Amino acid sequence: MAAELSDGKPTVLIIDDDPSHLKLYSWIIERAGWNARTVEVRSTSVEFPAFERVDLVLMDYRFNSSLTALEIAGSASRAYPGAPIALLSDVYSLPAEMKPVVTAFIRKGEPEELVKKVSALLGPRAA
Numbered sequence: 001m002a003a004e005l006s007d008g009k010p011t012v013l014i015i016d017d018d019p020s021h022l023k024l025y026s027w028i029i030e031r032a033g034w035n036a037r038t039v040e041v042r043s044t045s046v047e048f049p050a051f052e053r054v055d056l057v058l059m060d061y062r063f064n065s066s067l068t069a070l071e072i073a074g075s076a077s078r079a080y081p082g083a084p085i086a087l088l089s090d091v092y093s094l095p096a097e098m099k100p101v102v103t104a105f106i107r108k109g110e111p112e113e114l115v116k117k118v119s120a121l122l123g124p125r126a127a
Contacts, residue, residue, distance in 0.1 A: 010034050010122045011052060013080070015059035015072060017041040025058065025088070025114075032115045034122070041065050046072055048079040056121050058106075061089035061098070073101040084121050088114070 012029045014036060016022050026036035039048060044066050057076045061069045073085050084103035087094060094105040106117050 007035070010055040011037055012056045012058055012118060012122075013037050013039060013048075013054045013076070013083075015039045015041060015046070015057065015076065017060065017063045017065055021060065028111050028114060029058075029118065032118065034118070041067065041072060046075060048076065050079070054080040054083045056118060057083050057085045058088055058118065059085060061087055061091060061095065069095075070097050070101065073098065077101060086117065086121060 012034050014022055014025045014029065016025070016038075017040065019040060022038040022040060026038055029036035037049065037052065037054070039046060041063050042065065046067060057080060059069065059072060059076065063069065063072070069087070073087075076083075076085060085101060086104040086106055087098055087102045088106050088108055090108045094102060104117050104121055106114050
């Protein structure tokens with residue numbers, strides 16, 4: 001069983017292949033009052049931490065990797081069963097292939113909308 005962080009705040013796992021995006025979205029999530037954890041997607045792999053609870057997965061759509069967003073979402077879903085997955089992208093709508101695995105779609109560049117949707121996905125734990 002994964003260990004829960006002692007502060008009781010929800011944990012958002014951010015998945016991206018760009019370290020600057022990981023830093024930016026971590027800052028937004030932490031400023032909103034939640035814990036942010038990051039996973040950097042490498043060219044051929046992604047490793048998920050198994051040591052803590054994840055309440056929400058927030059992931060990019062486009063990766064400079066041999067892995068697709070669908071593959072990464074599937075792996076995240078297996079690593080953190082029950083955690084909703086929100087897709088963060090600059091595309092205009094949720095890509096059809098992602099609909100079966102994604103709970104929410106959030107456009108990049110809209111931090112207020114990001115916080116609003118994350119809060120809704122986390123539910124009562126977000127307060």
